Amino acid sequence: MVAGSTFLAMLAYSGPLGNVVTLSQAFGSSRAGSTWILASMSVGLAVTLLAAGVVADRIGHRRVFRLGAVVFTAASVVSALAGTTPVFVLARVVAGAGATGMIATGLGLAGAVSAHARHRATTATAWSAAMGAGIALGPLLTGLLDLIGAWRGFYGLLALGGLAVWAGTRRLPGGTGLGRSAPSRRFDLAGFTLLTVFLAVAVTAIVEVRAGGPVTATVLFAVAALLFGALIASQRIGTARLVDPRLFTHRPFQAATVAGFGTGIGVVATMSFACTFLVDGLGMSTLQAGALLAAWSGTSAVAALLLARHTAKVSATVQLVTGLGGVTVGLALVTGISATSGIGRLMPGLIVAGLASGLLNTGLARQAVATVPADDAAMGTGANNTARYLGSSIGVSAASIIATGGDLVAGWDRVVWLGAAASLASAILVTILSRRARTSPAAPPIRSPSSPP
Template sequence: MAMVAYAGPLGNATTLSAAFAASPAATTWLLSSMSVGLAVGLLPAGALADLTGRRRVFTGGALVLAAGSVLCAVAGDARTFVVGRVVEGLGAAGVIATGLGLVAAVTTDPAHRARAAAWWGSSMGLGIAGGPLLTGLFDLGDLWPASYWLIAGASLAIAALAPRCFTESAVDPGRRMDLAGAALMAIGLTALLITLVEARRGDAGIALTGAVVAAVALAGFAVAQVRRRHPMLEPALLRHRGFTAAALAAVGTGAGVIALMSFSGTFATGAMGLSSLQAGALLALWSATSAAAALLLRPLALRMTGTTQLAAGLIGAGVGLLMLSGLGGPPSAWRLAPGLIVAGVASGLLNGGLGRQAIATVPADRAAVGTGVNNTARYVGAAVGTTLVSVLAATPHASPAAQVAGWNHVTLLAGAISLVTAVAIVAIDRDRHAEEAR
């Protein structure tokens, strides 16, 4: 459900932009705003869950997701809708940061946890496939708010069922929440996104101010994590090469494949002339394939190390994204299909690997923080990547030729990000093995 909420505007961004008479900058925020909420909320949600109980944060996250969805449904302007999307992101952060940890708590058996991670990755793919299809169906009747009412109702049902489905996790009463760290991270990431959006508008003053605020806040967050007794992100975790590789893979996933797929619906409805439903169906070639591959490739993944699984997924995703480039003339859905399917298969392998490494590279009592860090990295990458893609690609109001040229540029960028990230995590893993040999 969190991914349905996240992916909904990917299929009908053009409809939302028209409904709110949104400027190009506002349209960028329509796509990026939930990623901001996720990026800001995931790590604090994970830390809070390990301190107060994962089930409690999971349930609270579902309630906040419902509240944000209601705000989106009643929004009368772009600003209110963006606020609702940020609230949705904060609620989804509570659900995502704790869900995998709650499932992993059932057993310590590595094979069971790998299966759980595969199902978790598959559910993400199914949600991303379902979101644009849902909004596309409601668009047929000019009823786009209905999808947000549906998400709100489903989220309330999830909150009601959680106490029956999960036992509460153990908590550490000796730890304290790092409120200063959470505030610094939230300020830094929000300022970074403002910088990118305002740079596109050409407002150098606001962009420069945002860049300075982001740099100061994120530097302050790093210092606070080193000096505080109970940091939100223990520096010791960052010295674990497997943890670092998994976080880097998550950033590359967000900035590469997720960012490009977040923009694909806008391209499909603008340059290709597809309806919202048709754009959602086209995107499902990637997302539904990802959901199936996460399960079907599980036996293969169990024979790989975690880092190998991540590298293989990123390489496959990079190849698939590069296959989407080189469009000319009126673009065809059939021309995009092979690349979307290749990227989907690789994303299924990649999502399972991210879930696997998120809990395998941290102590058992810090599983929610591990999941929170990994997903924070993913959605920081997605927020920054989506903004960059929107900045570099032509606007939906440009000519079809300009939109196709912009698409060709951003597909090359996204593919390169995926491949470079794969090389980087292989290098990190090789250094780890060299250190162990010494």
């Protein structure tokens, strides 16, 4: 169930990368509308992931997982029937919120079935492979459907997949963490509301920068700053807390969050921009661009499976640092591309980045759950993925600004070097945080007494 729902969510997330031009033409979208078509599901994911994780840890992972499948299915139906850009964008935002319910709770559900280290490693591998496979097949599928003028069929297939996931949840076993959890603290309604609104405003501001609305973006950033201040104040003076405050000083949790953000702003953002470069810069079709992008994402899925036996023998920190370092090398290899460069010139870098991404995603899946208390597994997954999608939103916005107004081929180099630098900086910071965690004289007792080692 974890692998299937993650695959479906990533399939939905990556699909428009392959045919945003088709969608924009179908709806008669403006430049800002096209930007929102690409960003809409990312916004839904980034805004709701952490909040969904906090709620799931309070009312039960299975409930939120099932609700997420229902919301995802309904939103996919609306996407398939949409006739205007605003309706389609809103449906995609809601689909992202529905996917959140599955992503934030999936690893926690699997962890509740078995706390054995080998089982957790197997789940992390399946999660990583499903993520890579979904991202690889999404653009390919939309590109193929474009050939027969059936772009709406993609969202019909997503709706059927969401319905299948919902039906499968009825067979999930009962047990601790699957139904209603026993909260160790009161639910922080004020903090939950402020967090959700802050993320919504902040991510919208980031997208508006990319859509070309500087005045609107500036106002939204100012509002986001005020909301963030209110959120911090509520956590300091309120009687309830969203999460255990000690987590923010817990080095492993910090390292996992940095790695998630570095993944988003580095390789995910760069590869999200790659289709635009391949189509507009090198003149490829959407199907060709999607197929070439699969050299990265498909390789990451295969790598997660092939390396599973070996990665279980090393720490998750080694996976994170090695993965980020490998991504840096892979991105560096796809610089220096000219308008006459063939596919062979891009393949080595995409494959190296794909191998590293498979290792990196597996490490992120392990650490998202391992660095938080057992009762907060969904929150840990939500926090890690929130960092990833916030990083992706910032990275793609920066890429669009850097590559706009000049030669797109030359702009590609600047975008890639930015992604490589962000990946390398994240690897260095993760290393520093991990070393400080090992040398700390007294790490905070984050994990509850009943939690597995």
